[in-house]
Amino acid sequence: MSAAELERRYRRLLAVHPWEHRRRYEEEMVAVLLADARPGQTRPGLRDTVDLVGAGLQARLRVGARGFTEPAWTDAAAVTGLLAALMLLAAAAKDLADRLVPNPDVLPYFQPIGADPVDWLRVAGWLAVAVAALTGLPRVAAGLAWAGVAAWGVLVGPGVLDQPGYAASTLPQLALALVAAAALTVPAAPRRAVTVLGxxxxxxxxxxxxxxxxxxxxxxxxxxxxxxxxxxxxxxFYGMLEARSETLLWLYVAGLATAGLALLVSLATLAPPVRSRILVGLSPLAVLALVRDGMHTLPGSNVPFLPGEVALMILAPVAAFLAGAVLVRRREEMRRLAALGRAADREWPTD
Structure with a gap:
């Protein structure tokens, strides 16, 4: 009875390993583990438990990493990285224009003091990332993108404690920079984004x-x-746009909606596997926006972050990406099995 109980518990620990690994080696591993067990032993030892669980998690990580090298993932990563870099370039250009072009209706006392080297460097940096991605230099693009993330840590990171409101206002750009850097790090053929997009x-x-x-x-x-x-x-218009006439305001709204719709339609016309993975890659941004809206530390305030808010800002986007990746994989696997079933039905001999 003790041997059967020990075998059952060993098999429960082996369930951490991927199914392919268990199909090949489970019986052999169970036989070795039972042979090394002490007489009367009913539970796996601490060392065996740690070894089995650790090896299983490592194997699952390797299998998961191989999944992200599939063509659909590499294509989606190339497009996502380029899109994120272009959006960051536009945001940097907007901030630079705010400082360089004064509003004639604002009193001189309230005018911006002008652009500093960091404003110019942001524009030049993300322009370089986009150009490197477009011209077939993916490693250069990824390196520059990670440099942008590091720059946020140097310039804004210390302000998380003494200027939490300002740090909160820059979180969307930090998240976008992380998405760009991570996506461009995925190995892909040079100029792959150009090929996929057309x-x-x-x-x-x-x-x-x-x-x-x-x-x-x-x-x-x-x-x-x-x-x-x-x-x-x-x-x-919802605090985003303003104008002195209602007609002009709606023209601005129409222009903004047209730009957004054109972008969405372009992405929607991509191949479904690539399109769904782009959505998964961008999902952390949407989750972070929801988390930031629910925080008590708002842009412009000096209320420090709560520990739970910091944990949520880190874990929620990662969980959203992993959950999206799992859902995409399961959905495609179910479709593949359904297609195999339909093919088998068509090949079934009729009387």
């Missing part, structure tokens, strides 16, 4: 973020401000 989609991916930036800048320059001398009517 000329038309590539033009849309490049122009849509810049068009959105232009709309925001026009709204800023043509809108009104509380610093104006004299009352001026202001029309605002």
């Amino acid at each position: 000329a038309r989609r590539l033009v849309v991916l490049a122009l849509a973020p810049l068009a959105a930036t232009a709309v925001f800048e026009l709204s800023r320059l043509s809108g009104a401000s509380t610093d104006l001398v004299g009352p001026v009517p202001v029309y605002v």
Whole structure:
């Protein structure tokens, strides 16, 4: 009875290993483990437990890593990395334009003091990342993207404690930079994003973020401000866009919607396996946005982060990506099995 109980518990530990590994080696491993067991032993020893669980987790990580080298994942990573770099370039260009082009309706006292070297470096850096990805230098693109992530840690990281509101306001760009760096690190053929997208989609991916930036800048320059001398009517759209006339405001909304729709349509017309993986790659951004909206430390405030908020900001995006990857794999596996079943039905002999 003790031998049967010990065997059952060993098999439970071996369940940590991938199914392919268990199919080949489970019986042999169980036989060796039972042969080495002490007389009357009913439970696996601590060393055996640690060894079996550790080896199983390592094997599962290796299998998972091989899955991310599939063509659909590499294609999606190439497109996602390029898209993230272009969006960061547009955001950097927007911040630079805010500092270089003053709003004529704002009093001089409230005008920006001008661009600093960091503003120019952000634009140049993400432009270099996009150019390197487009011209077939994936390692250079990935290295520059990781340098951008490191720059955030150097320039903004210390402010997490003394300026938490400012750090919270930069979290979307940090998350986008992490997505760009991680996606561009996935090994892919040179200029793979160009091949997957094609000329038309590539033009849309490049122009849509810049068009959105232009709309925001026009709204800023043509809108009104509380610093104006004299009352001026202001029309605002959810705090994002503003204009002095309702017609102009809706033109801005239409321009922004057109840029977003063009980008979505371009991505939606990609092959389904690539499209679904791009969504998985971008899912951490959506999750982080939801987490940030629920935090008590808002942009502009000096309320420190709670430990639970920090943990949630780190774990929730990672969990969203892993869950999305698992769902995509299971969905495709179910479709593959269903297709095999339909093929078998068609080949079944009829009387």
